[in-house]
Amino acid sequence: MNKNGSTVKVRIAPSPTGFLHIGTAQSALYNWLFAKKMGGTFYLRIEDTDRERSTKEYEDSILGALEWLDLKWDGEVVRQSERTQMYRNALEQLLSSGKAFYCHHSQEELEAERQRQESLKEPPRHQCNHKDLPLGKEGGGIIRLVVGDSKQLISFEDQIKGHIEFKAELLGDFSIARSVSDPLYNFAAVVDDADMNITHVIRGEDHISNTPKQILVYEALGKTPPLFAHLPLMLGPDRSKLSKRHGAMAVIDYKKDYLPDAIINFVGGLGYTFSSDVLSRDEMIKEFELSKIHKSGAIFDTKKLNWLNCQYIKRLSPTEFKEVSGISKISDQAVPLVTERLEKLTDADNFSYLWQEPAYDKNLLIWKTSSFEEVKNSLEKSLNILEQSEMTDTALRNKLEALSVDIGNKGLVFWPLRVALSGKDKSPDPVQLACVMGKEESVKRINKALETLGQ
RNA sequence: GGCCCUAUCGUCUAUCGGUUAGGACGCCCGGUUUUCAACCAGGUAAGGCGGGUUCGACUCCCGCUAGGGCUGCCA
Numbered sequence: 189m190n191k192n193g194s195t196v197k198v199r200i201a202p203s204p205t206g207f208l209h210i211g212t213a214q215s216a217l218y219n220w221l222f223a224k225k226m227g228g229t230f231y232l233r234i235e236d237t238d239r240e241r242s243t244k245e246y247e248d249s250i251l252g253a254l255e256w257l258d259l260k261w262d263g264e265v266v267r268q269s270e271r272t273q274m275y276r277n278a279l280e281q282l283l284s285s286g287k288a289f290y291c292h293h294s295q296e297e298l299e300a301e302r303q304r305q306e307s308l309k310e311p312p313r314h315q316c317n318h319k320d321l322p323l324g325k326e327g328g329g330i331i332r333l334v335v336g337d338s339k340q341l342i343s344f345e346d347q348i349k350g351h352i353e354f355k356a357e358l359l360g361d362f363s364i365a366r367s368v369s370d371p372l373y374n375f376a377a378v379v380d381d382a383d384m385n386i387t388h389v390i391r392g393e394d395h396i397s398n399t400p401k402q403i404l405v406y407e408a409l410g411k412t413p414p415l416f417a418h419l420p421l422m423l424g425p426d427r428s429k430l431s432k433r434h435g436a437m438a439v440i441d442y443k444k445d446y447l448p449d450a451i452i453n454f455v456g457g458l459g460y461t462f463s464s465d466v467l468s469r470d471e472m473i474k475e476f477e478l479s480k481i482h483k484s485g486a487i488f489d490t491k492k493l494n495w496l497n498c499q500y501i502k503r504l505s506p507t508e509f510k511e512v513s514g515i516s517k518i519s520d521q522a523v524p525l526v527t528e529r530l531e532k533l534t535d536a537d538n539f540s541y542l543w544q545e546p547a548y549d550k551n552l553l554i555w556k557t558s559s560f561e562e563v564k565n566s567l568e569k570s571l572n573i574l575e576q577s578e579m580t581d582t583a584l585r586n587k588l589e590a591l592s593v594d595i596g597n598k599g600l601v602f603w604p605l606r607v608a609l610s611g612k613d614k615s616p617d618p619v620q621l622a623c624v625m626g627k628e629e630s631v632k633r634i635n636k637a638l639e640t641l642g643q
Numbered sequence: 644g645g646c647c648c649u650a651u652c653g654u655c656u657a658u659c660g661g662u663u664a665g666g667a668c669g670c671c672c673g674g675u676u677u678u679c680a681a682c683c684a685g686g687u688a689a690g691g692c693g694g695g696u697u698c699g700a701c702u703c704c705c706g707c708u709a710g711g712g713c714u715g716c717c718a
Contacts, residue, residue: 201718202718203717203718205717205718235718237717237718238717238718240717241717241718291716295716298716302714305644305645306644306645307644308644309644309645310644310645311644311645311646311714312644312645312646312714313645313714329716330716331716346648349648349649352647352648353647354646354647355646358645358646359646363715363716365716366716367716370716372715372716372717372718373717373718374718376718377718392712393647393648393649393711393712393713394712394713394718395712395713395718396647396648396712396713397646397647397648397712397713397714398713398718418648420648420649420711421711421712423710423711425654427710427711428710428711428712429711429712457655457656457667458655461655461656461657464667465655465666465667465668482655482656483648483649483650484648484649484650484711485648485649485710485711485712486654486655486656487654487655489654489655489668489669491654491668491669492654492655492667492668492669494668495667495668495669496668498680498681502681525680528680528681529679529680529681530680555677592677597677598677599677599678600677601677602676602677602678603677603678605677606677606678612678612679613678613679614678614679614680615678615679615680616678616679616680617676617677617678617679618677618678
């Protein structure tokens, strides 16, 4: 219960005309955080009134993405396509009370009106002049709300942006439905929010200009509008609204490389200043306050996302890592060696030498200006140490360090050894590598290197 | 064109009238390493412009400028 005595009810209302957008995910997160914080309810409503563009596949994908992010909604999924009777009733109510009417202007007439207004520097809108015509059922006109030249000032206290107001006359008699059985967004959303007793509409600021229209619909319906909170938009590097041309914007596109907690932490922190850069969902809930959401948009910074992803990858247990990366052949002990240097999950492929024998150019075994003989000699001695040593980090390290002193060149000992074990010029410490791979595998790889060198 | 929103380092931000304008990411430079990563130390860099208000403005007010959003029988 909030201070007004009513339970907070929020919702996200994605349209299944595409995959879940990262911006919608942020919006979902803030709604979810607010619901959790207030002990309220977080609903998911699928806005599929546009039958042309909505698909079941997109809907499934959106649900899947939300599940992946672990933003669990309460109750059943609400689908607008299943609520046409509700809209029809509301529409007929408005029509019979004269608050809405059928408009018979043609698309061409509308277009001409708009162009005239633009050339006159007037606000583009449709003020219908034949509302009184007999309601043309067979005429097939669309349904509009009666606004006319109302001098009403529509205002609301945005929970993030503060006071916002619009002049009603600038809106014109805006459309609310194609027919009684075919409602449009600004109408369907209001009917649903009213019916679902939504208390706070938290959504992107691209909806600010829809808000006065929706308030008018609430009034026509005799309902009280909820509180509105408009989130700043996530921006691309060029500061324009984040879109496909900026790269992967569908949440599922991140699945292969990023951890859901990293995404959540990142988008959460992009519009809100929490006490720490890295924090859990529970900590976010604890700190969250709607009014503290930022007012201006932030650029989606992949560098910071990557950094956060590192933070979370490092904390993965071997079991979690194997599950999330799909790499099952790696040994538990080897996992930290990988997670410590991973920015993206798919980069784990670069560490395949940890679970399968690597191939490499034999010249890679050569340390700086050393000769083949020197390298061969060094590797033979290392092999000998390895065969006899107990496989612990300190034991092995001490013996190899001693060998370095003996040879008088640390690089000559450690470099060829690393290449023999990893096949790479950049890798974790060869001592760690050997311990993690075990004696048998290490010996096998060094012998292989020696063999290669001999050819 | 009309309506609306926004404005501190390259990026994300702190500051709620008096600060050497703080932190994080990035970047640079050391330390540690045989290499890489991680880690530690240091460094780089900011208040769009013009008016007010005030003893004093990044902070409050106004204007401008800039950027963004909307302007559908999409959502």
